[in-house]
Amino acid sequence: MLTGLPKLDSIQMYNFSDYDLIIDARCQREYEEDHIPGAVNMPVVNNDEYAEVGTLHRTDKMGAYRIGVAYSLRNIARYLEEEMLQYSRKSRILVYCFRGGKRSKLWIDALETIGYRVDKLEGGWKGYRRWVNAQLASVPTEYHYHVLSGPTGCGKTRLLYALEDAGAQVLDLEDIAVHRGSVLGEVPGQKQPSQKYFDSLLLRKFSAFDPKKPIWVEAESKKIGNVQLPDALLESMRKGQTIVIETDMAQRVLLWREDYRHFEEDPFSMLERLVFLKPLVGNKEFAAWEALAEEKAMPQLFEQLMRNHYDPTYRRSILRNYPEIDASPVIPLHDLSPSGLSIVAKTLCGQFR
Structure with missing residues (x-):
């Protein structure tokens, strides 16, 4: 035995x-x-x-x-x-x-x-x-990380897919967690793994990586839905090279409309998940969201959610976890299609080794 x-x-x-x-x-x-x-x-x-x-x-x-x-x-x-x-x-x-x-x-x-x-x-x-x-208390420290930062809807996850297609080592934590990382991040029809199984899946992912090569990853908070990231991974990521992704609002709204189609079809189910924000954003702001939902004006609703809640919240979080983020190189994304991101990914692989 x-x-x-x-x-x-x-x-x-x-x-x-x-x-x-x-x-x-x-x-x-x-x-x-x-x-x-x-x-x-x-x-x-x-x-x-x-x-x-x-x-x-x-x-x-x-x-x-x-x-x-x-x-x-x-x-x-x-x-x-x-x-x-x-x-x-x-x-x-x-x-x-x-x-x-x-x-x-x-x-x-x-x-x-x-x-x-x-x-x-x-x-x-x-x-x-x-x-x-x-x-998990030691393995993540064996690697160097390139950390993609940017507000919700800017295309970070899609860029990770393109980087993987370009041959980079990619750690898609939201994919392993089966969650997009916010209060709206639950994946329809799919259940998150338990904390223990998330740990098992994460460690298996590391077993396929080469410590001599960098890992590309998206900046995350401690928790993704109901699962937590290991402290060693978070600390190692915060020592890595941060790269800021910038995308214009029109592209970001389009991405939300594609990724959150279930909320576009039922906007009030989205607001039900956000109702706890009312004391934070104020009754007037939340009423504006409800009015847009009633009209099914989804592009305007998605934009207002990002501008008035998600963007300032993300900014506070990223500064808390990555205080030097403003000194990071900035990568503008003008085209979030697979072909457009493929070009960016190949450039990044050559630029950041």
Whole structure:
């Protein structure tokens, strides 16, 4: 069994990609909160079975194990018949549960009996989680960052996509967080990851980066929706090269109309999310927003929101986190189309190495 997984370079990343299959033997609820990215949930007991065994364990330990093993053998048999047929004898398999104990052993015994090559993650998910926390306290400091700054709607995220297409290393934190980073940032139809799974996804992203090359990233606050960025990452970003993006208001309004189409179709749902701002912006300003929403004058409403709330709020935030921001190079964006941004991205890659 594994006492330590293969590691990559100086940043000591577990190389989970060495495995053809990673089995998470925990119940669905545990898996949904966090798991090794790419792991497949094949629980030996499901949520209800796990709860039943846990309840019985308090009064009848042996009886709980009897029922748990019975459930496990039936569940594993089903996975062997339905899921494992696609994996050959040569496949490398990693198995883990909460601590690397009984649930892992049940899976490993079955797979080894069949003839698969199987490793167990010593310490299980709990050990993995300790490792993730330790890595996120150090790994981000191994890199140099180019930080894109600019008010909402200026095209920072689209420029990140263009930079990635141009071959740059890009860390799109809002993509990992499944959130655009403001009170309006919830992505329709998509749920944010838990904090623990966000950490797992973030660390996996770092495992694909080369420490000799810079990482391009957007300036972010501590929180993106409901998840928080590691302190080591924020501190490292604030030591990086900041680059200010400037875009005229017409382009910014057009971007909002494209990215927030769901609010254009239902402007009052947007104002419902912003109602807590009324004491900050004043009743008169908020009433003006409501009047524009009533008229469905969305270009005017989006512009007024940016000018009278988002821009001054962003300015205060960026000065607090990047006090020297006004000394940064300024990149004007006149064309937010993929072709227009591609030209800018190639220039930036050559200018900032």
